[in-house]
Amino acid sequence: MRLLNPTWYIEDVCSIDLDYLKNQGVKVLMFDLDNTIVKPYSSDLEKEVYDFLLEASKKFDVYIISNNKDARVSKVAKTVNASYLASTRKPFTKRLKRFLLSKNALNESSLLVGDQLLTDIWCANKLKIRSILVEPLENRDLVITRLNRFIDKRIRSRAIKRGLYKKL
Numbered sequence: 524m525r526l527l528n529p530t531w532y533i534e535d536v537c538s539i540d541l542d543y544l545k546n547q548g549v550k551v552l553m554f555d556l557d558n559t560i561v562k563p564y565s566s567d568l569e570k571e572v573y574d575f576l577l578e579a580s581k582k583f584d585v586y587i588i589s590n591n592k593d594a595r596v597s598k599v600a601k602t603v604n605a606s607y608l609a610s611t612r613k614p615f616t617k618r619l620k621r622f623l624l625s626k627n628a629l630n631e632s633s634l635l636v637g638d639q640l641l642t643d644i645w646c647a648n649k650l651k652i653r654s655i656l657v658e659p660l661e662n663r664d665l666v667i668t669r670l671n672r673f674i675d676k677r678i679r680s681r682a683i684k685r686g687l688y689k690k691l
């Protein structure tokens with residue numbers, strides 16, 4: 524299923540090679556929130572992730588793109604001084620498309636980092652922007668995510684076994 528294939532795959536979000544992405548022409552780095560940069564039942568960024576995001580903001584425009592509610596997303600976004608979009612409704616593209624157009628960033632210089640195939644990666648592919656699939660920060664998910672995760676795990680493990688994902 525090509526629509527669910529990320530451009531790159533890496534287990535740990537903090538291991539993303541920012542200079543490599545820069546060389547690939549990436550200018551806008553978007554991060555999903557839950558289980559990509561924070562654990563689903565916490566609103567604190569862990570030190571390692573915080574440092575990574577600060578480093579990223581020196582080199583890229585960093586945005587947080589989440590399906591979660593404004594109150595939760597804004598709190599995390601503020602700690603790293605990032606613009607954000609809440610209630611995005613990924614994999615639907617309407618709101619993210621409008622957001623990216625407003626930032627003049629609906630193009631090949633944008634990249635979305637996320638932990639879910641059925642929301643983040645599908646959404647990025649529909650908008651024809653590049654993506655990085657990461658492993659979730661923890662095994663626990665928001666209730667709303669559990670069915671997607673069940674399906675995601677099966678697709679992902681098969682793809683990894685077959686070597687379909689390009690490692691970053």
Ligand SMILES: [Mg+2]
Nearest residue numbers: 555557558638
């Ligand atoms: Mg997520």
